[in-house]
Amino acid sequence: MRIVYAGTPDFAVPALQALIDSPHTVVAVYTQPDRPAGRGRKLRPGPVKQLAQAHGIPVEQPGRLRDEADQQTLRAHAPDLMVVAAYGLILPQAVLDIPRLGCVNLHASLLPRWRGAAPIQRALLAGDDETGITLMQMAAGLDTGDMLLKSRCPITEQDTAATLHDTLAAQGAQLLLQGLEGLEAGSLRGDPQDEALVTYAEKLSKAEALLDWTRRAVCLDRRVRAFNPWPVAQTLHEGQPLRLWMSELPAGQATAAPGTVVAEGPQGIDVATGEGLLRITRLQLPGGKPLSAREFLNGRSLLGRVLGQ
Incomplete structure (x- = not known):
């Protein structure tokens, strides 16, 4: 498949690497614009952009994806599928409709529990016994799409947000490859989320x-x-x-x-x-x-x- 990948931080790196190593073709990578970093506040590319550049993959960095010109650029890549992992932008319906097979998202929780920005941290704060990764078919809204696959991960008394982050990022890469086989074959069907079980993972504050x-x-x-x-x-x-x-x-x-x-x-x-x-x-x-x-x-x-x- 021709895949467009959208992600920005370290969490999204293992899944991109798995795609690069797979038989699929990553035709473009979408990532957030470079941000100032360090004492000199110089613009620094994010981890996903660095990996894409190292492999010669075209990189797109629109500030938003609501402009027709940006959407036309995405169409020009002719993607079969768009894979999203910690991208940082909410995709409008016009973008979700561009890839032949739509857009899928790797989310670091067992949906519908912990939709939103900080699912790993909120699971720890709540004392959850387990968390995991959900591969979901994206829909308009915040983590509202049908669930395609899940991978579970126990939370130990020694786990931190850092250790769970690394574990779930690796699990997500493997879950994505598993899901791509089913999507390509047309055999993977999503389950709707039970709205009665929804919880929200609000963004952390200092x-x-x-x-x-x-x-x-x-x-x-x-x-x-x-x-x-x-x-x-x-x-x-x-x-x-x-x-x-x-x-x-x-x-x-x-x-x-x-x-x-x-x-x-x-x-x-x-x-x-x-x-x-x-x-x-x-x-x-x-x-x-x-x-x-x-x-x-x-x-x-x-x-x-x-x-x-």
Whole structure:
């Protein structure tokens, strides 16, 4: 098949690589316009664009796809199918109608749960036992199309948004190849989503990253893991932000006020919460680099301090 691929960040790279390595032909890659990055704020191509250029694939970067000129450019590529993964633009119906077989999307959740921008993080925050990838036939609207295939992934107590991101990106690449066989043969049929089961994964904000120590430890642990690698959970220490990269849930309770450091050692820094203890195992001071608890406590102590003040 002649395939147009639309994606922008790291999550979309494995699926594009799988297509490049497949018998199908990627006739063009659509990706978001280059963004300023780094201290010099120079324009930097995204990961998908870099991979496409490395393989000599034509790259299109329209700011939107509602203009007739941009839609005509897409028609000129004569795609059988358009594959979308974390592209960053909502496709109008006129675009969905251009490829012979329509457009399919790789979405990082088990639809209809967690439609929207941050499905990986919201699954972690909610304490879901599993997540996964859904290959869906795209329709007008936000992740509303029929479900073609799913691949499930358990969520462990050690998983972060970063680890799940990498796992699901790899799973998505394999699921896409499986789905392409059925689409090409005409044997793959979609199932409509049950609207009664829909939940929405709202975009993350930096404001969510500030921990409230009166919450239960289990909820705080989920936040630390969900916000790794962005926006990174944080608390205040001596009026300065202290970033918390990794945590775990030790046994035991504490009678101290929430936010009080009640124990510390090489294994971590134990903080009292509204219910239970949160053990911080990796953290970062302003201007510093992330450190293990052992490294952080070398020459300093937080014992008895109250975080969040």
